[in-house]
Amino acid sequence: MTNKLAGKVALITGGSRGLGAAIVKRLAHDGAAVAFTYTSSQQKADEIVRGIESAGGKALAIQADSADVAAVKNAVTETVKAFGRLDILVNNAGTAILAPIDEFSLDDFDRLVAINIKGVFVASQEAVRHMGVGGRIITIGSVNSESVPFPGASVYALTKGAVASFTRGLARDLGPRGITVNNIQPGPIDTDLNPADGSFAETLKQLVALGRYGKTDEVAGMVSYLASDEAGFITGASLNIDGGFTA
Secondary structure (H helix, E strand, O other): OOOOOOOOEEEEOOOOOHHHHHHHHHHHHOOOEEEEEEOOOHHHHHHHHHHHHHOOOOEEEEEOOOOOHHHHHHHHHHHHHHHOOOOEEEEOOOOOOOOOHHHOOHHHHHHHHHHHHHHHHHHHHHHHOOOOOOOEEEEEOOHHHOOOOOOOOHHHHHHHHHHHHHHHHHHHHHHHHOOEEEEEEEOOEOOOOOOOOOOOHHHHHOOOOOOOOEOHHHHHHHHHHHHOHHHOOOOOOEEEEOOOOOO
């Protein structure tokens, strides 16, 4: 473990698998006490907690659906209750539903907005009530806010564009309080939901300048940097980590 984030407390939404799990483990490795939410993967969540604690770190898993406002607020409360403070919020929880616009159901639209936009707003609003100078809000957006080179992703892109705009506005709101707000926009990343050997992978690889999927650890590394003191002058930014997907 390193001490780059020693003394800091982080909350990561959607942290039991994939990219979220990589972020939880990286922030813990860098010295932060970490709380994270999960929806249904309790076994995986418990395994992550045990792994961090066995390495000498502190971790807490909290069951919370990011579409549930009360559950999101409670996750912040439980984090502060367990660790006494909150310095870093990583809005990682998100979902993707793809369909042509004339076939997109209102239920699916509401679900996307509830998790990808409303969940980010609620978590951020609640977190800043506990943050002081040096606080960090980091949201995992998507390069699809800027580039949508395939059909069916218009509503998903809408939600990620909203996140990018929210980041810029919130950076202005919180700058005087010494809190930074940034948006990380991954391109294709190798996860269970979007594997590098999946049916759509070869199509996506052709759009990436490096010709490969990104690794979850590569994104987690950027999160750790933005959470650290080294990134104190970066705010309001949407930072692509996409292998040249948008080049």
